[in-house]
Amino acid sequence: MPLDGKLLSRAREHLNENKQARETAFREHRNEVYAKFPRLEEIDLALRETVATIVQLAVGDHPDLEARLRELGATNQALQAESRDLLVQNGYPSDYLDDPPACAVCNDNGHYAQGLCTCLLDIYRTLQAQELSDLLNISQENFEAFSLDYYDDRALNPRFGTTARENMAMILALCQTYAAQFGPGSMNLFLTGAPGLGKTFLSSCIAKVVSESGFSVVYDTATGLFAKFEAEKFGPRHDHEAAHDEVERYLNCDLLILDDLGTEMTTTFTISALYTLINTRLLRKKSTIINSNFSLPDLAAKYNLQIMSRLEGEYELVTFFGNDIRKLKKEF
Secondary structure (H helix, E strand, O other): OOOOHHHHHHHHHHHHHHHHHHHHHHHHHHHHHHHHOHHHHHHHHHHHHHHHHHHHHHHOOOOOHHHHHHHHHHHHHHHHHHHHHHHHHOOOOOOOOOOOOOOOOOOOOOEEOOEEOHHHHHHHHHHHHHHHHHHOOOOOOOHHHOOOOOOOOOOEEOOOOEEHHHHHHHHHHHHHHHHHOOOOOOOEEEEEOOOOOOHHHHHHHHHHHHHHOOOOEEEEEHHHHHHHHHHHHHOOHHHHHHHHHHHHHHHHOOEEEEEOOOOOOOOHHHHHHHHHHHHHHHHOOOEEEEEEOOOHHHHHOOOOHHHHHHHHHHEEEEEOOOOOHHHHHHHO
16 A cells, blocks of 8 residues: 655654664773773774674685685684673673664564565554644544443434434444454545534544555644645745645545534635645545535535535445534533
């Protein structure tokens, strides 16, 4: 699955920073023991000399190569044993002067013959979780924390023939299945309903599960997203590259969650940007969840026929109804 280029670049930076920090720490404690026990530095220099000699013999044409290699090997082992004994005798671990990589698979490079290493991907997933946490409360907003108790289970909605709780139970099941089975070609969702009914909450639940499954997830409000499109098009040159990268993330991530569509100031530019966003993601078979306090007929008054055709034909409509949960929570 494609990864978010911005986050992957940051993950590589973190990996390199961690590697440099370990190298600095190693040099410091190596210099510490060298200063206390000069013999350890002499041993290390002698070890490097034996290794260099072995390499020279291997590429040369020495008449007694095998015997000479055995001799150097024995010298090398004796020097290593002396170094370990000296360290232990003075209260240090025997491997204090070893400098193994944090990851034995890729030697801290982040990739190997089969592709990206798990050490780099672990950093990537951590960064993605941090970014989503800054925008969505994914630490608390998860499926386990979602409660149907705030939705009325008595009055039937005449339009849908169900109570608000029955409707939300179906929506909850849909969102759980969507998140658990998310993959290339997953459907697009259009979540609509009045404010405070759980649209952003359930979007956050989906984002948490999908991102933890290794897919790239980007969340933004309509206002924030269109601001990036505008900065890419009209912003100062020094901001253009950063804005362009953000727009590419919107267009290419595995799952885009666009919140509060319809609350932005509607202009010719925002309509054009929205069409580009929706149409490009459809062509690239990328999944999108759009949240809006407006119904599709309401949005038809804001956007053009091309946008509405795609929203009505390519998105699964999910309608929320009930009482404002935020207000109900204040009463309890």
